[in-house]
Structure formats: structure tokens, C-alpha cells
Amino acid sequence: MDLLEAYRAIVDAARAGADVRPLAEMFNKALAGGSLEPGFGELAARLAAEARWESLVSTALALAALAAAAAGLLLLYRRRREVIGFLWLLVWRRGLLKHGGGRPRTLLFDEEVSAVAAAVVVVGVALAVALLLRPAVAEPFSALGLLGPEGRIGGYPTNISAGVPVRLFIYVHNHEGEPRWYVVYIKIAGAGGEPPLPSPPVLRIERLLLHNESWVQPFSVSFNSTGRQRLVAELWAVYPNGTLAYTGRFVQLWVNVK
Known part of the structure; x- marks a missing residue:
């Protein structure tokens, strides 16, 4: 398995909800010059399958709980007369309550309210499902800094x-x-030009980061030309389809070289 295939396996397992920290550690060791362990692909596939199954079970249980709660609320509303009567007797204990004749004149006993209550329950269940399935990150971004x-x-x-x-x-x-x-491409250039610069990088630094993970890496460079120079660091990203693309993030440092 090459690095791109391993990267795809990590992303697939992460999207399934798996804890891919062991995979990321092995991947970064390979980026540093090592090699992927022989069972990397099998481990990634197993973690992804386990995460999908756990997600399916959790979603099914959550939906079942929501459905049970909705059914309970509807049943409680339909038996509201008995419930209110029971509570009244429990508090006051002054005899039995009897249904009166004629059309009810309050919202408490209006049959039309049941349709409204059912609609509210349906909307509540839909909102709960949407919250369960909503994306984890509303505004994704990558950040780059120079220390x-x-x-x-x-x-x-x-x-x-x-x-x-x-x-x-x-x-x-x-x-x-x-x-x-x-x-991260480290480049040295003079005045003018907005990144990404066409000049070749003097240093390439790469790392796989998990969501919400930060990385600080030391590096050393030398300036061979005198005068006013700038060091530019450009942030690029490899995507699962194999594309290496500039993220639009860069930092630069101006120096006087003697």
C-alpha cells in the first residue's frame, strides 16, 4: 500500500467515525522516511467497519428513543382527561370527576389540538434527526503560522x-x-510576487493532521544572496483524490542579508 492509498484509508475510517490516531501515527512515521506496517490496510478497514456498525446502532437506538418519546407524548395527550382527573383526585381527593355534556369549550379538551400536537411531535423528531446527522464542522479552515x-x-x-x-x-x-x-513549501525570494511563488522550494515539510490537531515543526534555512530578502512559507494540501493544491495560506518574513 502506497502513501496515497493509506491516506485514503485514514480519511475513510475517520469519516466513518473511527479513532484513527494509531493510523495517523504510522502514516507520519512513513512520511518521515520509514515504511508503512504490513497490516496497515487491514487495520484501517477494520476500524472503519467497526465505526460504521457502532454509528448504525447508535442512530437506531436514538431514533427508537425519539419514536418512543413521541408515542408516549401522543398517548399522554389522548388520555389527558384521565391523567388530569387522576392528578386532581391525587391532590384534592374530593370524589370522582365526570365528563360533562356538550362540546368542550377549552383548548385542553379540543380535539383539533391533537392534530397540532402531532405536528409538533413530528417536527421535533425531524429536528432531532437533523441534529444527529448534521456536519461536525460548519466552517472548515486551515491555519498557518511562523514562529x-x-x-x-x-x-x-x-x-x-x-x-x-x-x-x-x-x-x-x-x-x-x-x-x-x-x-509546507519554504521558499526564498526577493521583492514582488504573491504566493504561490514560481520559484522552487528550498525545503519541503509535510505532516498528516487530524481534525482540530496542531503541529509545530522547527526548520533551518540559509540565505545565500545579500540584500533585502524574504522567507515565504506556503501551505499546500494533498486531497484523497491525489490532488496537491495550494490552500491560499502563506506567511512571510523580510530580512536584511549581509
């Missing part, structure tokens, strides 16, 4: 010597609702 030599915001170098390595940190956060395979 200073100490691994935090601030303290960025402004004057450096040509050929001397500069240590910085890259920060990436995934809030896309599913695992994402990120690729």
Missing part, C-alpha cells in the same frame, strides 16, 4: 549573515473536519 527562534510569536531575526543558518518554527492547524495531509 521565532524560541518557538513562539516574536523575536524574529531582521539582520542576518549570508550562508548562516536561521532557525525558525512552522505552525499548522487543521480544522477541516477530517484528516488532512499538509505540505
Whole structure:
């Protein structure tokens, strides 16, 4: 199994609701130069199947509970006279209540209200089902940041010597609702030009991040040309269909190289 197939298996298992942290750990080890374990594909398929079954059972139980609650409310409404009478007797204990003759004059005993109550129950069940099936992430996004030599915001170098390595940190956060395979291109350029820059990267950093997971990675680069230069970090993503696309996120740092 190659990395793209493994990535697809991770995304599929995550979409099914499986805990894919062990798969992500094995995948990132392979990205770092290792190799995928022989049973990776079987483990991913098993986790996905188990998650789908658990989701099916949970949904069925939730729908059954909602249906039972709706049926109970409807039954309670239909037997409202007996229930109210019982409660009245329980509190006051002054004898039996008898149904009066003629047409009821209150909403409490209006048969037309039963149709309204049934409609309210149906709408409530529909809303509950929609909440169960709604997407987990309303506004997905990816975030990219550049941290200073100490691994935090601030303290960025402004004057450096040509050929001397500069240590910085890259920060990436995934809030896309599913695992994402990120690729960060580190490029060095002069003035002008909006990312993505056509120049080749001097460094490529990649990592698979789960939903709501952050990643901080140190890196070092050297500037070989003097003058005013900029370091640009571009955030790209590999998608399950195999496309490597620019996310539109970038950060840059201007420095004076002597």
C-alpha cells in the first residue's frame, strides 16, 4: 500500500467515525522516511467497519428513543382527561370527576389540538434527526503560522549573515473536519510576487493532521544572496483524490542579508 492509498484509508475510517490516531501515527512515521506496517490496510478497514456498525446502532437506538418519546407524548395527550382527573383526585381527593355534556369549550379538551400536537411531535423528531446527522464542522479552515527562534510569536531575526543558518518554527492547524495531509513549501525570494511563488522550494515539510490537531515543526534555512530578502512559507494540501493544491495560506518574513 502506497502513501496515497493509506491516506485514503485514514480519511475513510475517520469519516466513518473511527479513532484513527494509531493510523495517523504510522502514516507520519512513513512520511518521515520509514515504511508503512504490513497490516496497515487491514487495520484501517477494520476500524472503519467497526465505526460504521457502532454509528448504525447508535442512530437506531436514538431514533427508537425519539419514536418512543413521541408515542408516549401522543398517548399522554389522548388520555389527558384521565391523567388530569387522576392528578386532581391525587391532590384534592374530593370524589370522582365526570365528563360533562356538550362540546368542550377549552383548548385542553379540543380535539383539533391533537392534530397540532402531532405536528409538533413530528417536527421535533425531524429536528432531532437533523441534529444527529448534521456536519461536525460548519466552517472548515486551515491555519498557518511562523514562529521565532524560541518557538513562539516574536523575536524574529531582521539582520542576518549570508550562508548562516536561521532557525525558525512552522505552525499548522487543521480544522477541516477530517484528516488532512499538509505540505509546507519554504521558499526564498526577493521583492514582488504573491504566493504561490514560481520559484522552487528550498525545503519541503509535510505532516498528516487530524481534525482540530496542531503541529509545530522547527526548520533551518540559509540565505545565500545579500540584500533585502524574504522567507515565504506556503501551505499546500494533498486531497484523497491525489490532488496537491495550494490552500491560499502563506506567511512571510523580510530580512536584511549581509
